[in-house]
Amino acid sequence: MTLKSLVIEVNEVEGPLPPELGNLRSLERLDMQGTSMTGPIPSNISFLVNLTELRISDLNGSSMPFPALGDMTKMQKL
Structure with a gap:
């Protein structure tokens, strides 16, 4: 099983964005809004x-x- 969507919205998650995000190569949607x-x-x-x-x-x-996002050719919403 692979992770296709990661949504973290409107919560009290805090700290730096983890560099491990770049390891989630199967992601199709990454949505991180309203956090700390x-x-x-x-x-x-x-x-x-x-x-x-x-x-x-x-x-x-x-x-x-x-x-740089030049290699992200499938991007539809940024």
């Missing part, structure tokens, strides 16, 4: 080439560069 998580967004998120939806908002922390 901090950035930066791990650069290896670009390894998630099967993503069709990526929604990350409400990150705490200073300004940060957004990872």
Whole structure:
């Protein structure tokens, strides 16, 4: 069994976004909104080439560069 969708919304999850997110290569949807998580967004998120939806908002922390997403050709919603 593989994880296709990861949704973490409107809860008190806090801490940095884990770099292990880049290991979830079968993900098609990643939705992390309304949490107390901090950035930066791990650069290896670009390894998630099967993503069709990526929604990350409400990150705490200073300004940060957004990872390159050029290889994520299946992306439909960002």
